[in-house]
Amino acid sequence: MGALVGLGVGVGLLLVWSAFALPRPPARPRGEGRTAVLLARAGMAEVSLPGFVALCLATGAVAGAVLQVVSRTPPVAVAFGLMGAYLPVALVAGRARRRQRELAEVWPEAVDNLASAVRAGMSLPDALSALGTRGPEPLRPAFAAFALDHQVTGRFGESLDRLKDRLADPVGDRVVEGLRVAREVGGGDLGRLLRNLSGYLREEARTRSELESRQSWTVNGARLAVAAPWLVLLMMSFQTEVIRRYSSPAGVLVLAVGAVACVAAYRLMMRLGRLPVEQRILS
Numbered sequence: 001m002g003a004l005v006g007l008g009v010g011v012g013l014l015l016v017w018s019a020f021a022l023p024r025p026p027a028r029p030r031g032e033g034r035t036a037v038l039l040a041r042a043g044m045a046e047v048s049l050p051g052f053v054a055l056c057l058a059t060g061a062v063a064g065a066v067l068q069v070v071s072r073t074p075p076v077a078v079a080f081g082l083m084g085a086y087l088p089v090a091l092v093a094g095r096a097r098r099r100q101r102e103l104a105e106v107w108p109e110a111v112d113n114l115a116s117a118v119r120a121g122m123s124l125p126d127a128l129s130a131l132g133t134r135g136p137e138p139l140r141p142a143f144a145a146f147a148l149d150h151q152v153t154g155r156f157g158e159s160l161d162r163l164k165d166r167l168a169d170p171v172g173d174r175v176v177e178g179l180r181v182a183r184e185v186g187g188g189d190l191g192r193l194l195r196n197l198s199g200y201l202r203e204e205a206r207t208r209s210e211l212e213s214r215q216s217w218t219v220n221g222a223r224l225a226v227a228a229p230w231l232v233l234l235m236m237s238f239q240t241e242v243i244r245r246y247s248s249p250a251g252v253l254v255l256a257v258g259a260v261a262c263v264a265a266y267r268l269m270m271r272l273g274r275l276p277v278e279q280r281i282l283s
Contacts, residue, residue, distance in 0.1 A: 038089075040168035041096035052088065060085025071237035073244055075252045079259060083230070099138075101212075103169050106136035108202045111175065115194035124183055124190070125150050125159075142166040156183060171201065215274075222269035226262045 039047050063084025068077035113135055117127035129151075132144030145166055149159040157180065164176050178197060182190045237243050245251050 037168070038092055038096060040165070041100065042092045043095070043099050043168075044092065045166070045168065052092075056085045056088050059087055063087075067237060071243045072240060073237070073247050075246050075255050076233065076237060076243060079255055080230075080234070100169060102138050103167070104171055104201075104205045104208070106138055107171050107175065108198045108205070110135050110139055111194050111198040111201065114179075115191055115198065118194065119191050124179060125156055128163075128179070139167075218269065218272075222266050225269075226266045229258060229262065 035049055035052065036045075039045055039049075039052065060081045061084075064077045064081025067080040068074065071077065110131055113131060114127050117130055118124065122130070128143060129147030132140050132147045135143055142163060146159050146163045149162055150156060153159065160176050160180055164173055167173075167176075175197065178193065182193055233243075246255060
């Protein structure tokens with residue numbers, strides 16, 4: 001019993017010592033991680049984070065300066081400057097959503113091409129490389145880069161990892177990991193696995209498309225409700241006598257409360273009407 005207690009105390013002291021003495025891996029900032037993931041999902045992984053942040057700041061500065069010249073009301077200029085700074089983020093987020101829908105639609109065709117190539121006797125790396133020339137157009141650049149990686153390194157697993165990073169797509173993660181397992185396990189079930197996967201992806205894309213079409217009225221209504229008061233404010237900016245009332249403390253308070261209410265209402269409507277977002281696996 002005494003030996004067991006001594007062992008427990010020793011392990012506890014070792015854990016306490018390791019918590020303070022061992023070096024910790026540097027933590028990646030959350031904002032930077034989110035921005036990098038967003039750019040990757042939009043197919044813009046080559047865009048640097050400082051460059052993207054500089055673009056947001058420049059857009060906000062231009063929008064604020066233009067509204068200041070038009071309205072001569074600093075609070076209104078600041079409000080539209082903040083909107084201008086968020087504009088690139090909104091555009092990239094929209095592009096990421098469109099790209100994910102586009103890839104979800106073409107993945108069944110790509111899997112069918114893989115199944116046909118494997119059935120014709122091609123090896124799995126060659127079949128994947130062939131998608132760079134014969135696959136669906138949105139997927140060709142990523143698979144062409146995979147072909148070059150595999151040709152240079154000859155390491156199938158590492159090439160698959162880089163392919164996942166280029167695609168930055170949840171469906172692509174599932175396909176790549178399924179191919180990795182099939183490659184490592186071996187056997188003659190690869191063709192059947194690919195055919196089953198193709199059918200599953202088609203059914204999933206069809207179901208999600210129907211749900212998104214029904215959801216669209218909620219999204220469009222939320223956007224219209226948020227944009228309407230700010231469009232009215234923008235039109236009022238050309239009436240100097242009216243818009244200058246927002247320079248007073250009461251006007252600033254109205255702008256602040258309105259902005260908070262718009263953001264909160266928009267987030268609430270989008271949260272209530274959103275569909276489950278598929279997360280990437282093993283990324």
